[in-house]
Amino acid sequence: MSHWICVLVQTPAHAALGSVLSYQSPTPLPPGTLVRVPLGTRETLGVVWDADAAQASGEIDPGKVRAIAGVLEGVAPLNASWQQLVTFSAQYYQRSLGEVALAALPPQLRDLSAAQLQRRFKRSKNQPATAPDCAPSHAPELTPEQAQVVAQIEAHSGPFLLFGATGSGKTEVYLHAVADLLAREPQAQALVMVPEINLTPQLEARFQARFAPLYGAAAVVSLHSGMTNPQRLSSWLAAHSGAARIVLGTRMAVFASLPHLRLVVVDEEHDPSYKSGEGARYSARDLAVYRGHIDNAKVLLGSATPSLESWHQSRAPEQGGRYLRLHMPSRVGQDAALPKVRLVDMTHQPRNAVFSTPLLAAIEQRIARGEQCMVFLNRRGYAPVLHCPDCGWKSECAHCSAYRVFHKIDRTLRCHHCGFTERVPRSCPTCGNPDIAALGRGTERLEEHLAELLANVRRPHSASAAFPDGEPVRVARIDADSTRHKGALQAQLAAVHSGEVDVLVGTQMIAKGHDFRRIGLVAAVNPDGALFSSDFRAPERLFGLLLQASGRAGRDAALGVDAEMWIQTSQVTHSLYAALKRHDYPAFAQQQLKDRAQAGLPPFSAQALVRAEARTQEVAQGFLNAASAAAQHADVATPGWADALAQVTLYPAVPMSIQRIANVERAQMLVESPSRAALQRFMSGWQGVLHRSRQSPEGKGLIRWAIDVDPLAI
């Protein structure tokens, strides 16, 4: 006798074939079981799904229902809450169930044959866990602020927003909360997420040092895209089997199978990297909160500059707040004050000055005292554009509506959008003028310029015993270019930690998270751009970045450094800088939320974007506008559709801010509603309309389209 089952598979996006297919199986299989199934001429991984929850597509012709190829032996079915997470994500982010489910599994589970997987399982069972290569560490005694926060986490169910200054010891709170949990519940698992792969090794070392002596090295595993596929599979299996008690990872880890999940930590919860830029475009932070809810796990979001969404959610309960706000305003350590913020009025400096005189003097002074400095500029490369002063030629990309960036190190012009790279021309390609010049400044040029300015400064005697005094000052740079090669970042960070480097120049890569001990001064040389951006989230991001950057200074109270954050600006009276000067995130947030409420922007409304790509703007915009018009009189079966339609605003299609990339024209349409539920209902009904528009004459020439729910960049 044969049983009919529903199976999720990965089908090409928008294919006529749904992602839920029917198969036959000789035995009944519970939902969540991993199976290999035939699909067309190949065999693929599938997940057995609840037949009631997933409507299999198409008419079922009993004679045509194929049999599964086999069950993936040795892997327990994915549990109900994992299935619910997938179902919710697919619905909320408007993607197919199969796409979300299969993307949530490690690639090797999909790609290896059953026999290969069996060998891998056997091997990983026999492999002894490698011992941690770090000294065990003991938990320090909590500060009163930390102790109070930990007690609140014990006492309440959350979700929590831990609003803690940089260096207030948030990580120590996470460690403590995890330690309490593991000690209390013998099987419980914790998921700890960080925004950047770069931050995982440091975090992993801290967690290993604390927990490996108690639970063994295998109790802590990582999950991020910087790992090899075999490593990812092995971490995933360890989490799925329950052997791993702590999973550390980036946003993808939110989908890990954790049958005994009891605690989810989202560190630096405001960070945009929690939002995926492809596929389901999910927010791992938001899914973490949902996951906590269905798994009955506590959720702890932490930040010194929370996202305005989370800040708003953590307002007083009587005002509708749903998160509990916990506050740690002080830095750890006796009189470890937050860095003093100094604004330099650049309108009083010589035009074209990159470093103001007082900032340069302050940097020299710090070096003389044996301290390190960090200079922050959020633009990599040597110069954002090359130009010819004679004829006006600029280094435009032939394929994008953007300039190619000049990289002096290999004398190339590189497009940061499509990757198109060419040698720098000897002379202007238009008029032959040999004097083409760099316009503007990126980190590479800043590093060069600073090294010139500091050429006559020598290192002091006290700097570091390992590095001789009287040598020239060392300026180093860390950005996406300097760290392209594997291991480069670790080596460069080590050079900073060891004291080999005096001044570190870099992009936001150096502003986040790193626990540099000897930095006394942080400077942002040209941050004003974001004040005038058309993106309503730009001020929020700038405030966060500057405050995070300032948090890199004076982290070691024992050094007794009077840390400073310098900001060069021509907007000294701007309210954002005024709030930053006082380290007053709440005041900044209040002002921003007031503006957003007035303008009806998130978190006071919900948004979704539909993006379309075609060879011409007309086609891309035409598709969106046609689908928008069709929505008004479409026959949509979604319950409550008419009601939802009345509550959403569909804006006209417009070109995206970078309108053309790699010869593809890009357009977008914003959909907005004061009601999240109405937007959801509208989008799920409108999806069908979009699919039909694609088949209609208006869809001709369209390359692709995609929905982005809760977009971060409009």
Ligand code: ADP
């Ligand atoms: P945050 O994550 O808030 O920036 P961290 O948790 O990294 O802060 O803590 C900053 C520094 O203070 C770290 O070096 C950490 O080891 C130290 N620290 C944290 N809590 C304590 C404590 N209770 N006692 C002593 N040192 C602590």
Ligand code: ZN
């Ligand atoms: Zn020219």
Ligand code: ZN
């Ligand atoms: Zn390009």
